[in-house]
Amino acid sequence: MSLLGQSKFQIHKGTLLITLPQQLLGIGGSSYLVFCENINVMLWLMASYISWVLIGVVGVGTFYHKYWAHKSFNTYWFIELIGTFLGILAGLGAPFFWVAVHMDHHHRYADRNSLDLHSPTKGFFNAYCGWQFKAFNLKSKTAKRLLRCGNFRLFSKYYYQIYWTVVLLLFLIHPYAPIFLIFLPGAIHFHVEGLVASFCHTKRWGYRNYETDDESVNILLLGWLTWGAAFHNNHHGAPRKCHNRLEPYEIDLSEIVLFLIPKCRDSWSEKLKIKS
Numbered sequence: 001m002s003l004l005g006q007s008k009f010q011i012h013k014g015t016l017l018i019t020l021p022q023q024l025l026g027i028g029g030s031s032y033l034v035f036c037e038n039i040n041v042m043l044w045l046m047a048s049y050i051s052w053v054l055i056g057v058v059g060v061g062t063f064y065h066k067y068w069a070h071k072s073f074n075t076y077w078f079i080e081l082i083g084t085f086l087g088i089l090a091g092l093g094a095p096f097f098w099v100a101v102h103m104d105h106h107h108r109y110a111d112r113n114s115l116d117l118h119s120p121t122k123g124f125f126n127a128y129c130g131w132q133f134k135a136f137n138l139k140s141k142t143a144k145r146l147l148r149c150g151n152f153r154l155f156s157k158y159y160y161q162i163y164w165t166v167v168l169l170l171f172l173i174h175p176y177a178p179i180f181l182i183f184l185p186g187a188i189h190f191h192v193e194g195l196v197a198s199f200c201h202t203k204r205w206g207y208r209n210y211e212t213d214d215e216s217v218n219i220l221l222l223g224w225l226t227w228g229a230a231f232h233n234n235h236h237g238a239p240r241k242c243h244n245r246l247e248p249y250e251i252d253l254s255e256i257v258l259f260l261i262p263k264c265r266d267s268w269s270e271k272l273k274i275k276s
């Protein structure tokens with residue numbers, strides 16, 4: 001297998017090593033503890049929500065997606081390191097894998113070609129999560145270019161090792177901590193991504209501000225709940241924008257995160273060592 005494990009075997013490995021334990025321990029384990037054990041439910045669930053914001057909204061939504069995949073903003077290497085570290089804790093795949101699926105498959109072929117791996121044109125379940133259980137050859141032109149960046153390479157190469165080391169350390173601090181701080185928020189974000197990929201690419205469920213070539217829509221309530229992710233037609237209409245807000249009522253809470261991140265003025269061409 002190559003450095004970053006392309007092709008069919010990567011999918012099964014990722015599913016077995018993180019997705020399945022994450023769902024079982026995150027949903028099943030937290031439900032058992034909430035209903036059957038005498039724990040401080042409000043405290044643990046509040047911690048889970050904060051952790052979801054950190055690993056899902058900041059890690060995946062802001063850094064995997066807006067920063068690495070779309071290069072919507074630029075920041076300092078240590079902020080990049082923290083943001084990408086948070087992203088891998090969501091357990092949705094290494095940065096290389098996530099960016100390749102999102103840019104080299106989804107945006108490039110959105111709903112128009114079977115190479116869009118999670119399009120609902122191949123069925124609702126396929127879009128929600130089924131695509132992750134199928135073998136496919138990963139296209140990775142955009143993601144390969146990002147390997148020139150040290151943090152992207154580091155977290156892509158050692159994704160599993162870092163993820164499970166953090167889980168182990170948290171377990172040693174408190175046995176419930178991995179369940180409420182890693183598995184449950186990761187499982188929630190797995191379903192957030194599934195909801196956006198399926199409902200937000202089916203025209204009958206929402207409305208459109210941009211006449212794009214794909215089936216993308218905005219869903220107001222889901223957009224509020226997912227910190228802007230479900231204003232998905234706005235994203236496909238203007239993919240390089242930092243936020244997904246167009247109308248005043250389309251509240252994209254991820255703008256709070258973007259406001260707090262210090263930006264640097266270096267261009268992405270400099271960062272990727274591309275000659276202009």
Ligand SMILES: [Zn+2]
Nearest residue numbers: 106216232236
């Ligand atoms: Zn999309």
Ligand SMILES: [Zn+2]
Nearest residue numbers: 065070102239
């Ligand atoms: Zn995107």
